[in-house]
Amino acid sequence: MNDAYRVYDNPLIGRYASREMAERWGPQRKFQTWRRLWLALAETEAELGLTTDDGVTPRIQPAQLEALAKHLDDIDFAAADQYENKLRHDVMAHIHALGDVCPEARDIVHLGATSCYVTDNTDLILMREGLDQLILTLANVIDALARFAEQWRNEPTLGFTHFQPAQLTTVGKRATLWAYEFVLDLQELENRRNQLPFRGTKGTTGTQASFLALFHGDHAKVRELDRRVSEKMGFSRTFPVTGQTYSRKIDSQIVESLAGIGQSASKWGCDLRLLAHRQEIDEPFGSNQIGSSAMAYKRNPMRAERMCGLSRYLMGLPAIAAETAATQWFERTLDDSSTRRLVIPQAFLAADAVLRLALNLARGLIVNTPIIAKGVAEAIPYMATENLLMAAVAQGGDRQELHEIIRMHSRDVTLSIKAGQGSSLDLLTKLQAEPSFQQVDFAKVVNPHDFIGRSPEQVLEFIDAEIQPIRERYAQHLNQQAEVRV
Template identity: 60%
Template sequence: MSTPQPTASAHQTYDNPLAERYASRAMLELWSPQRKFSTWRRLWVALAEVQRELGLAISEAQIRAMSAHVETIDFAAAQAYETTLRHDVMAHVHAFGDQVPEARPIIHLGATSCYVTDNTDLILMRDALGMIRAQVAGVILTLGDFARRWRDLPCLGYTHFQPAQPLTVGKRATLWAYDLVHDLAELDHRIETLAFLGVKGTTGTQNSFLALFNGDHDKVRELDRRVAARFGFERLQPVSGQTYTRKLDARVLETLAGIAESGHRFGCDIRLLAHERELREPFESRQIGSSAMAYKRNPMRAERLCSLARYLRALPAAASETAATQWLERTLDDSAIRRIILPQGFLAADACLSLHHNIAAGLEVNPAVVARNLQRELPFMATEAILMAGVTAGGDRQELHEKIRVHSLAAADRLDQGERDNDLLERLANDPAFAQVDLVATLDPRRAVGRSPQQVDEFLETVVEPLRARFGDQRPTGRTIEV
């Protein structure tokens, strides 16, 4: 007598971290088997409805029976059929037919597998792109609020991560938001131009449907148009093989990767500024930063954002390779990889945006540290203004330049030796060559940030507020961020 084998628990098999840990429930439901296969059934119902409208011998009773079972999928039966048939579409045709025997003869009539698989992918991608678009808009609005709050707080600017001219904390936030504005425009374009495959047949010639309608080309064209319209598509792909061109997948994943680029840039900046102690990401009251170093407050959300963004940015290469290696009118080597990269691309984008929004909504600014870091470097940045003021007071430009150079190098060397305060102003004040210069006035940081506050105002007025009017003020929160 054999020993009964223990039933495997959920903890004994691998679970995808994107589903288990990172992506939102809404995005997981969109890419679920229930949504996928019920969409197949809706496509079969729509095909039958339009075929009946155009004169084929399909009864209203058959369509009612099919419609009644769109959501009640017998997954166990479909799996059993697939085990035998080795064909997922035909497995679901048979499982559907068992539930609606009166409609069995007309399910999938004239269609090939890609009628349901490809059109479903297009429907799901369109809906997922819409969800992602709303999330992107929400992050832009949140960053806009942050920019407005800190529009005129001067901070140290960096080029090459070396001190450069000052700007404001709010101005820096507009740069993060503007990256996402470009992503939003790309999303708009993708959604607007996404075209339905429609009913094209085994090699894209629509021959089977032409036979069903006795050579009536007008009816075949109308079949294509009406089915597309039932799913909200105004555009139809004018030509195809059995599948829609896989370049569409590549373009969509490139769009998602663009969002990941923006998120990665934002995450990296937050990590750098956290090191400078100027900004901090949200930190829960009982959150642990390190298992060994209890004092740590690591920027783990920004690090996670960068990590997920890195994964998402790698996916377009796989989609591009798939698009480039399609054979003539159809090959099946695109199937397995698309089952993986399309859902996971959207799950990863959803997770990135949840993190992006969570960090942006909870960003903490340390104004005292921002001011201290700026004051440490500000005397160096004021030297050009000091030079101009000295020349205006009657000094020799070249002589003053040399004195500033010598004093600046001495002050910098002192900072390199560990001193915290920059004594360049004091050195210049003790030099008679600068006796007529109001050195204090040259060190007002508000005079050094240029049009940063005004640029923030203009960006909010011309870019952010129109988006608020378009999308409303609802902010997507996505999945609860686990720490």
């Protein structure tokens, strides 16, 4: 038997998330980023004139930097694993593995740094890249939902409060409610991404003491080292202060923002599942897709259900990140390491999986207009009674008498429907037969489009005010593929 089938396979990797997001959090990407950080540190120390104790001799030679630059990606994972089994320290293991293939630069790797120089800074780099990817997918979801909303902005549909029939809205107007929650998520992710600082070169407990010693007490060079390394790694801001680690509150805030995507997607997914039950809107369904192994006729909202399930998992992760942030001791404690290895990558993988499903759904929804129209027709007699009342009053009728006639017929028709007899249309028939309503134009009063308010206009105004700026910001990226696996 293939050994790959003997151990647990993380479904986020095997079934749900994109390959791009999975590779971002994989060992190759992680440890090659460590090596780039070591190179950036050594390069910058050399640029700032780091010398030996004599204050004259350059501590770092160009040939050493050239050697490091040649070994950024050729990671010997087997050797690193052997070192870690011996040393029980992952950072030192990879320092030794790099030193083996780059012996001439062994003594300048990690010079003055603490483990969190590579671990924390790498996490910040990967989180920022992950936010970039999620932002682009989210922009595509918003664009697709807005197109759906515009297409169906004039289609009357029954609105619900408490999942009980309420006033009419339109299919498109309802879609703006879904889209707007994702717009709020986009704003949050953009803010987190743009405000994300770098840990930089803060030293062992955040005091920069080791670097101050290396630069013989030159505070200006230590500050410049922090700035330049951060800039080399693409960050314009650094944390103003850190302990050994940057504040784990940053992790908590980012995971919370990702969980917001889960909130929006789950709300939308629940709506789609309810609409699928009413047969008003269907999600994409493959020609060979099977809904049930027993009930061959079934057409289940599988994508929406999966989106809701993954969202539930995603929404559960912030509690762990918050607890981690709340239990850090003084300058740091190591109980954060194991949980961060789980929570941070999986939050990004889950958010990626949720948005891939959301994009697939948004681009493939099927609107069943006859079913929707039937639902509207069944509900509108009740909704039209106020308009009928006003129309009859305008013809000279007594409002209180008319109100009582409507109340009695409404009650009788409702009781008949609950008894399995008749339909809501009987209410209009009964009212039309009343002498007090003989002069009322029923066809005019019960036109569904007279009950949707400003829904069509609101859709266009929403797109103009909220969606168009997003489309302009991400114009070159609104063509993302929407396929999902399994």
